Amino acid sequence: MSSPSEQFINQLQSLQALRIKGIVNTSEGPKLIQGVGPRIDLSPPPSQFPKEMLGRLVAIRRK
Numbered sequence: 001m002s003s004p005s006e007q008f009i010n011q012l013q014s015l016q017a018l019r020i021k022g023i024v025n026t027s028e029g030p031k032l033i034q035g036v037g038p039r040i041d042l043s044p045p046p047s048q049f050p051k052e053m054l055g056r057l058v059a060i061r062r063k
Contacts, residue, residue, distance in 0.1 A: 004028065009040045015059050022057030023049060033057060 004027045020035035023045045032045040
């Protein structure tokens with residue numbers, strides 16, 4: 001069985017985005033999402049980030 005983070009990464013990879021970036025709240029706490037092509041990384045967010053950025057995710061896709 002895969003972890004919630006692995007499931008979330010799989011969902012993001014299914015978007016087939018060129019670039020993904022944002023800060024989201026997961027079951028494991030806030031995570032910084034950074035992705036280029038199929039590679040997507042989840043890491044702790046910066047200690048001082050604007051709280052209005054939490055829950056925002058931008059995905060750039062090719063038309």
